[in-house]
Amino acid sequence: xxxxxxxxxxxxxxxxxxxxxxxxxxxxxxxxxxxxxxxxxxxxxxxxxxxxxxxxxxxxxxxxxxxxxxxxxxxxxxxxxxxxxxxxxxxxxxxxxxxxxxxxxxxxxxxxxxxxxxxxxxxxxxxxxxxxxxxxxxxxxxxxxxxxxxxxxxxxxxxxxxxxxxxxxxxxxxxxxxxxxxxxxxxxxxxxxxxxxxxxxxxxxxxxxxxxxxxxxxxxxxxxxxxxxxxxxxxxxxxxxxxxxxxxxxxxxxxxxxxxxxxxxxxxxxxxxxxxxxxxxxxxxxxxxxxxxxxxxxxxxxxxxxxxxxxxxxxxxxxxxxxxxxxxxxxxxxxxxxxxxxxxxxxxxxxxxxxxxxxxxxxxxxxxxxxxxxxxxxxxxxxxxxxxxxxxxxxxxxxxxxxxxxxxxxxxxxxxxxxxxxxxxxxxxxxx
Numbered sequence: 001x002x003x004x005x006x007x008x009x010x011x012x013x014x015x016x017x018x019x020x021x022x023x024x025x026x027x028x029x030x031x032x033x034x035x036x037x038x039x040x041x042x043x044x045x046x047x048x049x050x051x052x053x054x055x056x057x058x059x060x061x062x063x064x065x066x067x068x069x070x071x072x073x074x075x076x077x078x079x080x081x082x083x084x085x086x087x088x089x090x091x092x093x094x095x096x097x098x099x100x101x102x103x104x105x106x107x108x109x110x111x112x113x114x115x116x117x118x119x120x121x122x123x124x125x126x127x128x129x130x131x132x133x134x135x136x137x138x139x140x141x142x143x144x145x146x147x148x149x150x151x152x153x154x155x156x157x158x159x160x161x162x163x164x165x166x167x168x169x170x171x172x173x174x175x176x177x178x179x180x181x182x183x184x185x186x187x188x189x190x191x192x193x194x195x196x197x198x199x200x201x202x203x204x205x206x207x208x209x210x211x212x213x214x215x216x217x218x219x220x221x222x223x224x225x226x227x228x229x230x231x232x233x234x235x236x237x238x239x240x241x242x243x244x245x246x247x248x249x250x251x252x253x254x255x256x257x258x259x260x261x262x263x264x265x266x267x268x269x270x271x272x273x274x275x276x277x278x279x280x281x282x283x284x285x286x287x288x289x290x291x292x293x294x295x296x297x298x299x300x301x302x303x304x305x306x307x308x309x310x311x312x313x314x315x316x317x318x319x320x321x322x323x324x325x326x327x328x329x330x331x332x333x334x335x336x337x338x339x340x341x342x343x344x345x346x347x348x349x350x351x352x353x354x355x356x357x358x359x360x361x362x363x364x365x366x367x368x369x370x371x372x373x374x375x376x377x378x379x380x381x382x383x384x385x386x387x388x389x390x391x392x393x394x395x396x397x398x399x400x401x402x403x404x405x406x407x408x409x410x411x412x413x414x415x416x417x418x419x420x421x422x423x424x425x426x427x428x429x430x431x432x
Contacts, residue, residue: 005032005033005034005043005044006033006034006036006040006041006042006043006044007025007028007033007034007035007036007042007043007044007045007046008035008036008037008038008040008042008044008045008046008067009021009024009025009035009038009045009046009047009048010038010045010046010047010048010063010066010067011048012047012048012049012050012056012059012060012063012080012082013048013049013050013052013056013080013081014050014052014196015147015194015196015230016137016147016149016152016196016197016198017048017050017080017081018139018147019137019138019139019147019148019149019196020048020105020106020135020137020149021046021048021139022137022138022139022140022141022147023106023135023136023137023138023139023149024046024048024105024106024108026140027106027109028108028109031109038063038066038067039070040070041070041071041074042067042070042071042074043071043074043075044074044075044076044077044112045067045070045071045074045075045076045077046077046079046108047060047063047064047067047076047077047078047079047080048079048080048105049063049078049079049080049081049082049083050080050081050082051080051081051082051085051086051162051166051334052081052161052162052163052332053329053330053332054332054333055332056082057082057089060078060080060082061089061090061093064076064078064090064093064095064096065093067095068093068094068095068096072095073117074117075097075098075112075115075117076095076096076097076098077097077098077099077100077108077111077112078090078096078098078099078100079099079100079101079102079104079105079108080102080105081102081162081163081166081167082166083099083100083101083125084101084102084125084126084165084166084167085162085165085166085335085336086335087099087101087123087125090121091120091121091123096121097115097117097118097121097122098111098115098121098122098123098124099121099122099123099124099125100124100125101124101125101126101131102126102131102166102167102168103126103130103131103133104124104125104126105135106135111124128164128165128166128168129168130168131153131167131168131169132168132169132171134152134171134172134173134206135152136149136173136177136181137149138181138184138185138193140188140190142190142383143189143190143383143384143410143411144190144191144192144381144382144383144384144393144410144411145190145191145192145193145194145381145383146185146188146190146192146193146194147193147194147196147230148178148181148182148185148193148194148195148196149196149197150172150173150178150195150196150197150200150203150214151170151171151172151197151198151199151200151202151203152167152168152170152171152172152197152198153167153168153169153170153171153198153199154167154169154170154198154199154202155169155170155199155202155205156199156233156271156273157271158260158270158271158272159269159270159271159303159337159338159339159342160270160300160303160331160334160337160339161334161337162334162335162336162337163198165336167198170198170199170202170205170206171205171206172197172203172204172205172206172207173207174207174209175204175207175209175213175214175217176217178214178217178218179217179218179221182218182221182224183221183223185224186221186223186224187223189411190224190411191224191225191226191381191411191413192224192225192226192227192228192381193218193224193226193227193228194227194228194229194230195214195227195228195229195230196230196231197230199233199236200229200230200231200232201232201233201236201237202233202236211236211241212238212240212241212244215227215229215241215244215245215248215251216244218250218251219248219249219250219251221250224250225250225381225413226250226252226381226396226413227250227251227252228251228252228254228398229245229251229254229255229256230256231256231257231258231298232255232256232257233257233258233273234257234258234259234272234274234278234279234282235273235274235278237255237257237282239285242282242285242286242289243289245290246289246290252396252397252398253286253290253292253293253294253396253397254293254294254295254296254396254397254398255282255286255293255294255295255296256295256296256297256298256327257279257282257295257296257297257298258297258298259276259279259297259298259299260272260298260299260300261299261300261301261303261306261310261314262276262299262313262314262315262316262317262318263276263306263309263310263311263313263314264276265305265310266303266305266306266310266314269303269304269305269339269342270300270303270339271338276317279297279317279321280317280321283295283321283322283323287322292373292376292397293397294324294325294369294397294398294399295322295323295324296323296324296325296326296327296398297318297321297323297325297326297327298326298327298329299314299318299326299327299328299329299358300329300330300331301314301328301329301330301331301351301354301355301358302330302331302346302350302351302354302355303331303339303342303346304331304339304342304343304344304345304346305342305343305344306331306344306346307344311354314358315357315358315361318358318361318365319361323365324365324366324369324398325362325365325366325369326358326359326361326362326365327362328355328358328359328362329355330351330352330354330355331346331351363425366425367421367425369399370399370418370421370427371421373395373397373399373418373427374418374419374420374421374427375417375418375419376417376418377415377416377417377418377432378395378396378397378399378401378415378416378418379395379396379413379414379415379416380393380394380395380401380403380413380414380415380416380429381393381394381411381412381413382403382409382410382411382412382413382414383410383411384410385405386402389404389405390402390403390404390405391403391404391405391406391409391410392426393416395416395418399418399427400426400427401416401418401426401427401428401429402422402426402427402428402429403416403428403429403430403431404431414431415431415432416429416430416431416432417429417430417432
């Protein structure tokens with residue numbers, strides 16, 4: 001081990017990346033490495049990159065440049081999806097010492113022992129066909145919540161997406177091992193686990209099990225009050241799963257669904273495996289069983305071939321669907337994806353305007369959802385201090401609530417009545 005052992009991490013992208021970075025940091029801390037903030041002078045920097053959009057690429061490169069500037073003598077290690085797909089994007093950056101693909105990110109300790117600061121970086125990536133290992137991970141650091149990786153990879157190959165190339169095929173660990181990890185997390189005093197992965201509704205493909213098998217088993221863990229599901233593809237949300245969550249004592253009424261477009265023509269061009277009628281059925285089913293549920297959706301706007309007609313169809317569908325918020329993404333052309341061959345490219349200014357309209361729409365939807373819940377009582381998991389003597393937490397149905405700060409309430413679940421929406425757009429609550 002090097003004599004210098006201050007290590008800093010920067011994570012870009014999804015909750016899965018955060019879970020994996022946390023697992024790597026936990027492993028290195030057991031070997032004597034001391035984690036320090038990324039903005040401080042460290043001896044080793046690890047940047048876990050994302051490549052879902054060109055903006056993510058840029059943020060990943062900027063993080064690498066920052067590490068190289070902060071301490072030119074430090075070892076700089078780049079890993080994650082961007083490093084997997086385009087290692088050459090980092091080998092040309094002066095100061096980078098090691099570029100690791102997704103298979104190798106969990107072997108960072110071994111690589112650190114071998115490498116020294118030099119002029120040219122060492123590259124250890126892997127072919128997509130070799131991405132077959134499932135590496136368990138969960139996040140720590142947040143005293144109240146943990147992201148638990150239950151699945152990796154994707155077999156969908158949507159026209160706009162590079163993730164199947166970066167992450168490999170769908171795979172998971174067995175239900176019994178997920179349960180064991182959840183119990184391990186519970187033993188650390190954490191009150192909420194968020195199930196995460198690339199396509200978690202596909203859980204069980206590699207172990208001859210199902211997502212329903214998993215949530216049924218996790219329901220029996222009494223030491224975890226809350227489980228939250230990060231995201232489920234529309235074609236993988238069954239009525240059976242919805243009904244289970246509606247009756248669950250632990251799985252909270254919060255659904256996040258990657259719709260991507262409200263126009264069937266665009267969904268077909270994307271290679272999505274459903275029509276808008278499937279999404280609308282899911283919304284209706286959830287609302288019939290859980291009127292208070294929070295329902296979010298992902299939307300990509302600006303895919304080639306999305307004209308004004310298709311955008312209007314998306315806008316109208318969102319307007320009429322009883323959803324709570326949107327995550328909006330502008331289409332970003334990715335190398336080695338089918339969407340690069342689609343005709344009818346959308347002007348950048350049109351993509352920006354459509355994105356703006358949808359984001360404004362999302363804020364109106366969110367506020368309406370909050371207003372609908374004012375005066376009701378919910379259980380809030382208190383997380384930490386904000387400002388002006390307030391602390392925040394989330395209800396079961398994912399409403400961010402502020403209450404007067406009390407240190408003793410951190411990581412406690414308390415009954416709160418939702419009182420009003422403040423100038424920050426958060427709901428202020430009163431402890432009953």
